[in-house]
Amino acid sequence: MRRIDLAGVPVPLIGQGTWRMGEDRHQHAREVAALREGLDLGLSLIDTAEMYGEGGAEQVVGEAIAGRRDEVFLVSKVYPHNASAQGVQAACERSLKRLGCERIDLYLLHWRGRYPLAETVEGFERLREQGKIGAWGVSNFDLDDLLELDQPACHTNQVLYNLEARGIEFDLLPWQQRAAMPLMAYCPLSQAGALLHEPALLEVAQRHGATPAQVALAWTIRQDGVIAIPKAVGSAHLRDNVAAASLTLSADDLALLDTAFPPPRRKQELQMV
Numbered sequence: 641m642r643r644i645d646l647a648g649v650p651v652p653l654i655g656q657g658t659w660r661m662g663e664d665r666h667q668h669a670r671e672v673a674a675l676r677e678g679l680d681l682g683l684s685l686i687d688t689a690e691m692y693g694e695g696g697a698e699q700v701v702g703e704a705i706a707g708r709r710d711e712v713f714l715v716s717k718v719y720p721h722n723a724s725a726q727g728v729q730a731a732c733e734r735s736l737k738r739l740g741c742e743r744i745d746l747y748l749l750h751w752r753g754r755y756p757l758a759e760t761v762e763g764f765e766r767l768r769e770q771g772k773i774g775a776w777g778v779s780n781f782d783l784d785d786l787l788e789l790d791q792p793a794c795h796t797n798q799v800l801y802n803l804e805a806r807g808i809e810f811d812l813l814p815w816q817q818r819a820a821m822p823l824m825a826y827c828p829l830s831q832a833g834a835l836l837h838e839p840a841l842l843e844v845a846q847r848h849g850a851t852p853a854q855v856a857l858a859w860t861i862r863q864d865g866v867i868a869i870p871k872a873v874g875s876a877h878l879r880d881n882v883a884a885a886s887l888t889l890s891a892d893d894l895a896l897l898d899t900a901f902p903p904p905r906r907k908q909e910l911q912m913v
Contacts, residue, residue, distance in 0.1 A: 662696020
């Protein structure tokens with residue numbers, strides 16, 4: 641699979657998301673198995689957060705990577721209400737305990753809250769100096785937020801991006817590309833599933849003998865500097881995700897998708913879920 645440099649480490653363009661994992665104990669074993677199979681298939685980037693299942697997803701990830709930590713590029717996120725200089729320290733240590741490891745490779749502020757960005761950065765830098773995180777970044781930041789942050793040490797911005805949510809293409813994504821700051825796209829297949837039944841997507845999928853989900857993923861990572869982190873808990877979906885990285889969409893494919901899902905022509909408010 642093609643790779644991209646993220647915080648100084650080559651990672652696959654498609655990783656494994658864990659939103660909604662750790663919420664149902666009856667799904668625990670299945671979720672652990674899915675993450676492990678994803679690692680077997682080369683999906684070595686795993687993204688999680690203390691918010692997901694209120695720590696439950698981190699516990700799932702911890703079990704999945706036990707004995708395999710060296711294979712994983714691990715991303716987690718801190719709640720804004722825990723993002724004071726001292727709060728981020730305690731939150732990170734709780735996450736590390738749930739994850740069963742000594743270091744998070746990339747630690748993100750989940751979204752902006754009441755604490756000044758400088759205070760959160762101070763906490764992140766202390767964690768980096770202690771070796772508890774390798775690097776830090778942000779999530780759900782619009783362009784004005786990144787400009788206010790003004791930190792070359794910020795290694796990524798994780799935002800909603802898919803065919804139905806293209807607003808970032810107007811200004812945020814081009815700015816990150818110029819700044820060589822990778823963008824992590826969450827919900828690359830949208831949420832409710834209606835996207836995968838859109839006629840244009842179905843037509844492009846038929847042209848390539850692919851699934852609509854594979855086309856949607858290939859579309860997301862067509863842009864330079866974009867990493868997609870879909871969630872998958874089934875073997876077939878995991879294998880489809882891996883195959884999507886090798887799918888190249890033609891100019892005709894992209895034009896058809898642009899007609900069905902027009903790119904932004906003006907600044908739009910950053911979308912979040």
